[in-house]
Amino acid sequence: MPETPSDVRVVEAGPYGHRVIDHDWPHEARACRNVQKTLTTHVNTVDDLPPVRWLGGVDIGFEDGGNTTRAAAVVLNAQTLEVVDTALARVPTRMPYIPGLLSFREIPGALAALEQLATLPDLILVDGHGIAHPRRLGVATHLGLVTGLPTIGVAKKRLTGSHAEVPDKRGAWVELTDRGETIGAVLRSRVGVKPIFISPGHRIGLASALSFTMSALTRYRLPETTRVADKLASNR
DNA sequence: GCGACAG
DNA sequence: ATCTTGTCGC
Numbered sequence: 001m002p003e004t005p006s007d008v009r010v011v012e013a014g015p016y017g018h019r020v021i022d023h024d025w026p027h028e029a030r031a032c033r034n035v036q037k038t039l040t041t042h043v044n045t046v047d048d049l050p051p052v053r054w055l056g057g058v059d060i061g062f063e064d065g066g067n068t069t070r071a072a073a074v075v076l077n078a079q080t081l082e083v084v085d086t087a088l089a090r091v092p093t094r095m096p097y098i099p100g101l102l103s104f105r106e107i108p109g110a111l112a113a114l115e116q117l118a119t120l121p122d123l124i125l126v127d128g129h130g131i132a133h134p135r136r137l138g139v140a141t142h143l144g145l146v147t148g149l150p151t152i153g154v155a156k157k158r159l160t161g162s163h164a165e166v167p168d169k170r171g172a173w174v175e176l177t178d179r180g181e182t183i184g185a186v187l188r189s190r191v192g193v194k195p196i197f198i199s200p201g202h203r204i205g206l207a208s209a210l211s212f213t214m215s216a217l218t219r220y221r222l223p224e225t226t227r228v229a230d231k232l233a234s235n236r
Numbered sequence: 237g238c239g240a241c242a243g
Numbered sequence: 244a245t246c247t248t249g250t251c252g253c
Contacts, residue, residue: 099241099242138242157241
């Protein structure tokens with residue numbers, strides 16, 4: 001069984017009825033990295049999803065020069081991409097942005113926004129990486145662990161890993177690898193734009209992560225889930 | 237020591 | 244992420 005120090009706890013019935021990993025929220029970088037190392041043992045990158053009817057999106061913005069975190073959570077009809085629910089939450093920012101520790105800065109706000117949703121998403125596309133992270137614990141993976149919900153990381157820039165050139169054709173993708181592991185995919189979401197980085201968050205594999213992401217793409221570089229959440233989080 | 241570095 | 248207008252191009 002995985003090691004679970006006192007500051008990391010396994011909870012069989014979390015906020016949404018699923019098994020979740022609860023833990024304290026340190027403010028110091030060293031402690032955050034230690035929590036990440038323990039959390040890694042609980043990540044599931046094998047498909048374990050319900051039928052996806054409601055597709056969620058989460059994105060975070062900031063105000064007051066960063067002192068206030070503005071989090072947006074949205075739910076779209078997975079079939080029609082119609083927006084069925086939205087929520088906006090403002091919470092005081094607790095941590096600065098530190099590469100590799102983004103989740104400790106953004107998740108508190110994300111949780112506050114998710115709590116306000118009337119419709120619980122079956123799968124959430126998060127703005128940021130999933131396991132495509134130095135310790136395999138990007139914001140999407142971390143959010144999946146603490147909510148118990150399936151998540152996918154959709155990032156606009158690379159954090160770690162390397163990859164071949166991506167053909168300039170919509171839907172083309174190449175593997176993103178790091179230290180001998182496949183940690184995600186680099187996807188050309190539309191011709192003529194910079195590719196996006198897709199990686200499993202929690203309770204999903206790379207193939208399905210790519211499939212669901214592509215199902216939410218229309219004519220833009222980013223999937224509708226993150227586009228809708230993004231405008232909510234940035235527009236005052 | 238040097239370079240890299242999600243949002 | 245955020246500070247910020249117009250502008251080049253399909």
